[in-house]
Amino acid sequence: MTLSEVRGVSPATLRRLELAAGDLAGSCLSAMEERQPWFARLPADQRAGVLLVTQTGVANFVAWLGEPTETIRLTAEAFRIAPRDLARRLSLRQTVDLVRIATEVFEERLPPLAADREEYRILVEAVLRFGREIAFAAATVYAAAAEARGAWDARLEALVVDGVVRGDAQDGADGVLSRAAVLGWDPAAAVRVIVGSPPPEEADPPPESLTGLRRHAARLGRSVLVGVQGNRLVVLLSEPRRSRGAADDAVGASSPEAVIGPIVSDFGPGPVVVGPLAAGLTDAHASARDALSGLRAAPAWPDAPRPVAADDLLPERAMCGDAVAHRRLVETVIEPLGSAGGELLRTLGSYIEGGGALEACARALFVHPNTVRYRLRRVSELTGLVPADPRDQLVLRTALVAGRLAAADHALDAPAYTSDQHRR
Template identity: 60%
Template sequence: MTQTNSRRRGPTRHGLSARTLRELERATGRLASASVAAMEERLPWFGRMPADQRASVLLITQAGAAGFVDWLRDSKEALTLTTEAFRGAPQELSRWISLRQTVSLVRLAIEVFEEHLPEFAADEAERAALVEGILRYGREVAFAAANSYAAAAETRGAWDARLEALVVDGIVRGDAEEAVLSRATALGWDPAAAATVLVGNPPSDDPPKVVFEVRSRAARVGRPVLLSVQGSRLVVVVAGPTDAEGGHQKVLNGMAVAFGEGAVVAGPTVPSLAEAHLSAAEALSGLRAVVGWPAAPRPVRATDLLPERALAGDAEAERLLVEEVARPLEEAGPALLETVQTYLDTGGVLETCARTLFVHPNTVRYRLRKAAELTGRQAADPRDALVLRIALIVGRLARARGLW
C-alpha cells in the first residue's frame, strides 16, 4: 500500500521517488558514521584530534546528510536552511582545523556517499540522479565552507588590525608594558626581539592601501612589523637589528619606501618590545625637529638629530649631548676641550687653530683624533662640527643651571 502511494506521487524534480528519499533519510546516520570512519582511516591528523572534536565532525556530517535529503526534495526553504547551516558549521571547525583540512573532510565524505548511494536507487536513472546530486551538493557545501573561512579570516583580520593599532598606540603613549606585550604576543610578535620605531607621513589617505604597502615592504626585507596610521602620521615598529655596522641599514632603507613624501625618522633600536616606547619617543621628537635639517637623509636616525632636538627643547636630546659629547671632552682634560672649541671658533682651519693655541699643527691633529675617539664626532666634518658646537653650548648651560 505504501509503495503504491509512493509511486502515485511520482518522482521529485531530481527524478527520485518518495520511497527512495525516505530510505535515504533513514540511512543518513549510517552514512555519516561511515564517512567519519573513513576519515579516521585515511586522514592521520583526524585520528589525533580529541574525541569531542571528532564527535562534532560527526554531528556536522549527520546534519549534512540530512540536508542532502532535504536538498533532493528540492524545497527552496530547506536548501536555504542547509546552506546557512553549513556556512555556520566551519566557524566552529576553524578553531581546530584549517580550510585545507576541511576541504579534505568534505571531499572524503562525498566519496563515501558516492560509494553508498547507488544501493538506494530503484533503477539506473535514480542511480545517476543520486550521483549527480551528491556531486552538486558537495560543491555547494565546499563553497559554503570556503565562504565561512573567508568571513572568519576577515573578522580575525579586522580584530587583528584593531589589536595591532592598540599595541602601537600603547607604545607611542608609553603604556604599561604588560598590556602591550600581551597584545603583541597575541599577534604573533616575539616580545624578546629587538625593535625600532619609524615615523613619517602615510603614503595614502586610504588605510588598507597603507597597510598593504607597509606589509609588502616588510615582506621584502623579511622582517615582522607592527603599524598604525594615527591621523597624518604613520608609525611602524620593525623587529630585529637595524644597525648600519651589522649591514642592517638596508632594512630601514627598504621600510622608508613605504612612507609618503617627507622625512622618515627612526628611533634607536632597543633590545625588546618592552623598551619600544623609548624608541618611539625619540623618533617622534626627531620628526618634530627634522625640519631644522633640510638636507637630512631619508630615513634619518633620531640620534643624528640631537642638535635640532635640543634646540626644539627636547630634554632627552640635551642629556644625550652632555653624556655623549660634552662630558667626555671635559673629563679628557682642558687641553683637549680647548682644542676642539678653538678649532670650531677658527672655522676649522688647522693652522689658525695651532697658532692660536701656540702648538704644532700635528698636536692639533692628534687632539682632534682623540676627541673623535671619545665622542664619535669628527670636528672636520661640517655636520659633526655642528653637533660638537651645540653639545658644548648645552653642556655649559647645564652646568650653569646646576644640572651637571
C-alpha cells in the same frame, strides 16, 4: 507537478534516502577515521561536532532534492550548527579533506538507492553539485573566521604599538607584553622603532595594505608590529638574538639603512627615522620617543639620508626643545672632551666660533697651528666627529651651546652661601 517530479526523483526514492541518512552519516565518519589518521586522534567532542555537521548535511541533501530554491540556506546551515571552536580547531585543508571523503561516500552509497537509471544519473549529478555547495559554504565559514581573526589581530597590534609609544610597558603594565605574546612576538627580542609617513594610497591604510612591509621583514628573519597613527606609520622591528651584540656594533646607529633594508620602500614620502636599539618591548618607549622626536625635527635637515638615525638628528631635536637630545649632546661630546683635560673644549670653541680658520684659532690661543691640529684630531678621536666637516661642525656647535646651558643651569641650582657661611 511537484519539485521532486521536476527533478525526476520519486517520493519513494526520497523516502529511502531519508531512511538511509543515519547509516550514511555513520559511514562518512568511519571513512574519515580510516583515511585520515589525525581524525581518529581528535577529542570526542570535536568528532561529535563533525558527525553533527555530517548528519545535518545528509538531511539537507535530501531536503535540497525537494527544495531547490533553499540550496544556499541549507548548505550554510550545516556549518552554522557546528560548535563555535570547530573552525578554529580544524584547518581549512583538513575540512576540505573531510568534505571530499563525505562526497565520495555520498557518491558510493546514494545513487544505488535510485529507482531507475534516470534517477541514478540525477542522484550522481546532485551529489556532485551538493558537494560543491558544501565546499563553498566551508570556504565562506573559514573566510569569515579568518577575517574576524585578522581584524582582532590588527586591533591587538595597534594596542601594542600605541602602548609602546605611550610607554605603558615601561611603566610596568603587563598588557603590552601579553598582547605582543599573543601576536607571536618574542618578549626577549631587542627592538628598533621606525617612524615615517604611511603609504600614499590611503590616508589610513588597513593592515592588509602593508603586506609588503611585513613580507620584507619576514625575509630579514625578523618580527614586525605595525601601527598607523594618523599621518605617521610606526613600525616595531625585532632584532635577531644572535646579532644583538656584534651585529649591532657592525651596523651602528649612523647607518640604519643596513638595519631596516628594503622596509623603507614601504613607507610613504618624506623622512624615515630609526630609533636606537632597545633591549625589549619594556625599553622600546625610549626608542619610540627618540624616533618620533627625530621625525618632528627632520624637516630642518633637508639633505638627511633616508632612513636617518634619530641620534643623527640631535642638533635639530635640541633646537625643537628635546631635553633628551640636549642631554645626549652633553654626554657624547662635552663630557668626553672635558674628561680628557687640556684645552680641547676651549680649542674647539675657538675654532668653530672663528669660522673654522686654523691659523686664526692658533693666534687667538697663542699656540702653534700644529697644536690646534693635534687638539682637533683628539676631538675627532673622542667624539667621532670631524670639526672641519660642515655637518659634524653643526653637531659640535650645538653641543657646545647645550654644554654651556647645562653648566649655567647647574650653577643656578647650586646652593648659595652667605658671607657668614664663607667665614666659617
